[in-house]
Amino acid sequence: MTLRIVPLYPELLSIYADRGNVRVLEQRARWRGIPVEVSPLPLGADLDPAAADAILIGGGQDRDQALVAEALLAQTPALRSAIADGVPVLAVCGGYQLLGHGYVDQGGQRTPGSGLVDLETQAGPDRLIGNVLVEVDLDGHRERMVGFENHAGRTTLGSGVEPLGRVLAGAGNDGVSGHEGCRVGRVIGTYVHGPLLPKNPWLADLVLGWACERRGLDGALEPLDDRLESVAADAAAAIALAERR
Amino acid sequence: MPGHVLLRLAPEALGELAGGLPDGTALISATNGKTTTAAMLATIVGGDRAVCRNVGGANLVSGVASALVARPPDAAVGVLEVDEAALPAVARAVAPRVVALGNLFRDQLDRHGELEMVADRWRRMVDGLPAATTLVLGADDPVVDALGDGRDLVVRYGIDDPAVARPTRDDAADSTHCVRCGAPYAYRAVYLGHLGDYACPQGDHARGGLDFAARDVRMDGVAGTAFRLDAPDGAHELRLPLPGLYNVENALAAIATAHVLGVPVARAVERLGGFTAAFGRFERLQVDGREAVLLLFKNPTGANEALRAIAGDLADSRVVLALNDRIADGRDVSWIWDIDLEGALDAAAGVVCTGTRAADLAVRLRYADLVADRIDIRTPPEAAFDAAVRDAPPGGRVYVLATYTAMLDLHRVLAERGLTRSFWEEAR
Known part of the structure; x- marks a missing residue:
């Protein structure tokens, strides 16, 4: 039983080192003896929902966003079916925006999104750039999420959509609501890269656990020695707080 | 003016x-x-x-x-x-x-x-x-x-x-x-x-x-x-x-x-034919019977090329990786995940991480399967440098890959010790 991690269009969607997220999931499975393989979905190919146990959507250059949006739109039924089967989806930055209904750029031009999550994004007058610290409530306990954001889009969540966390330092979804990201079931969207998973191993294991369950494996993962990650996250959190904008 | x-x-x-x-x-x-x-x-x-x-x-x-x-x-x-x-x-x-x-x-x-x-x-x-x-x-x-x-x-x-x-x-x-x-x-x-x-x-x-x-x-x-x-x-x-x-x-x-x-x-x-290296671009200096080679890195492609250039000469050497996140370095350190580090430093005898984002480097190396007991974290950069020089065998090499401000910091200390021309002196 091999776990299959599927990054979508990595040739276009890996501007902020999104491959780091793929690497972290792959290694954390391998270190626990879980057979794992990474099968990227190339542009123009069709997603087989039965052949994916975790789906990652990264961020791309602005000029590629329309190209990616068009491709992703064609895969929306397959994505919907995967999500219904319990496949986790982790979408970062541009990928997060594509989860929503659409993106309106500074010129007023609208690029439609997949509509998988009830959210909408509108470009703001400037880019929100800097270190981020977020607190996330997770089934009764609280986790800290650190990273870096760099986005012009302001994302508004639909009334039924929960944010992933609360911003302690940084801008988050729109710079005003205090919300960062979204979470609907096993679908997670966020503006935080850095990349996201290396300094937030709890989130990596959350996604990995869901992927295992979906594959019929035990989702309760044995703990790993994450002391280096803790030191790195502490440093990132201190920097984010010190430069609080 | x-x-x-x-x-x-x-x-x-x-x-x-x-x-x-x-x-x-x-x-x-x-x-x-x-x-x-x-x-x-x-x-x-x-x-x-x-x-x-x-x-x-x-x-x-x-x-x-x-x-x-x-x-x-x-x-x-x-x-x-x-x-x-x-x-x-x-x-x-x-x-x-x-x-x-x-x-x-x-x-x-x-x-x-x-x-x-x-x-x-x-x-x-x-x-x-x-x-x-x-x-x-x-x-x-x-x-x-x-x-x-x-x-x-x-x-x-x-x-x-x-x-x-x-x-x-x-x-x-x-x-x-x-x-x-x-x-x-x-x-x-x-x-x-x-x-x-x-x-x-x-x-x-x-x-x-x-x-x-x-x-x-x-x-x-x-x-x-x-x-x-x-x-x-x-x-x-x-x-x-x-x-x-x-x-x-x-x-x-x-x-x-x-x-x-x-x-x-x-x-x-x-x-x-007689060209000598610019600041931090394969500068070579002698320290306590070891040779130190200083290399700036600032983006994935430059880092990959630097790693390739030293790949054949890593045996017995120590490597210092210095990552700062000041404005001149780039505040966002994500790019270290785009470096092809997998296998790149396996031949080195040890790697010391330093800089304001030293731990980010250590995490990156962990996911590149470099075993934890060969990864050390020391700050500031000169402490990392000194540890690497001490651990390198006489006649061996220490490679320093550092982002811009981390290299400046290290250079300043080395110049104070008379080990290299001061970068600013050179600039005048």
Whole structure:
């Protein structure tokens, strides 16, 4: 039983080192003896929902966003079916925006999104750039999420959509609501890269656990020695707080 | 008068100052290699003329203005390294005789924006250049090569030796789709990142003909590189005391630009033979019977190339990796995940991580399967350096890969100990 991690269009969607997220999931499975393989979905190919146990959507250059949006739109039924089967989806930055209904750029031009999550994004007058610290409530306990954001889009969540966390330092979804990201079931969207998973191993294991369950494996993962990650996250959190904008 | 004050008082002063240089001005820009290329060019043209140049990384508009103000009274020619984003403004003001453009890679996205935005600014900049300006273009980069479209005075350089090509393109490769139609390029050879000998499968764009080509390239680890230079006037043998294909690209750019400025190729080749490294670019120094090699790294492609250059000489060595996240380094350190670190340091006896983001590096190494007991974290950079020197066997090597401000910090301490010339001293 091999776990299959599927990054979508990595040739276009890996501007902020999104491959780091793929690497972290792959290694954390391998270190626990879980057979794992990474099968990227190339542009123009069709997603087989039965052949994916975790789906990652990264961020791309602005000029590629329309190209990616068009491709992703064609895969929306397959994505919907995967999500219904319990496949986790982790979408970062541009990928997060594509989860929503659409993106309106500074010129007023609208690029439609997949509509998988009830959210909408509108470009703001400037880019929100800097270190981020977020607190996330997770089934009764609280986790800290650190990273870096760099986005012009302001994302508004639909009334039924929960944010992933609360911003302690940084801008988050729109710079005003205090919300960062979204979470609907096993679908997670966020503006935080850095990349996201290396300094937030709890989130990596959350996604990995869901992927295992979906594959019929035990989702309760044995703990790993994450002391280096803790030191790195502490440093990132201190920097984010010190430069609080 | 500092450059930024001058610019406010007299915005047209830049052009007037540059106009006072009888042999004209060369502007040099690229994501990777602009400092080394400019240093090489200054070495070549400095053999027979006084040169006005900016040093110490002062490559924004204000730095260029300061260099022009403080130029030697007999300066005949300008050799100016210019930041990629500042280039359009400088080119507009200076009316350069030659503009040398090397490559564009993703670099400090929080500061420069996306690669495509920089490329667009360069395209508009080229459109506005006087017809008498010669473009020297790194033809191995598709985006740079295409900047020569529709211009008369274009000189192209590149590497043409499939024997030193990479088997595949790096994950960090950027411009891999045809600049005209968007189809993925087919590569006959990949040299670094997306640099290579490429052609659009639909025939819309291919690498231009090379006026200066490096062939029969022989790499000799950190000791240097030799190659045959095929130039418009015939073949020359060049021995470069700097390692890596990057420096082959830099040397080609410098020789081609010097040629436009009137230096015969044979003389340029001879003068480059004695070239010494610019700040943190394969600087070598002796410490307690060990050799330290200092390498700047600032983006994935540059880091990959530095790692490749030292790959064959890592046995018994210690490696110091120094990552800072100050503004000049880029606040966003994500890019370390785009470096091909998997397996790259396995031969080293130990790796010490340092800098404001030392732990980010340690995490990166962990996921590259470097075992934890070979990863050490020590700050500040000189503490990491001292530990690495102490642990290296006598006669062994310590490689220091550091981002810009981390290298500055370390350099300052080493200069205080008398181990290297001070960077600022060198700059004056």
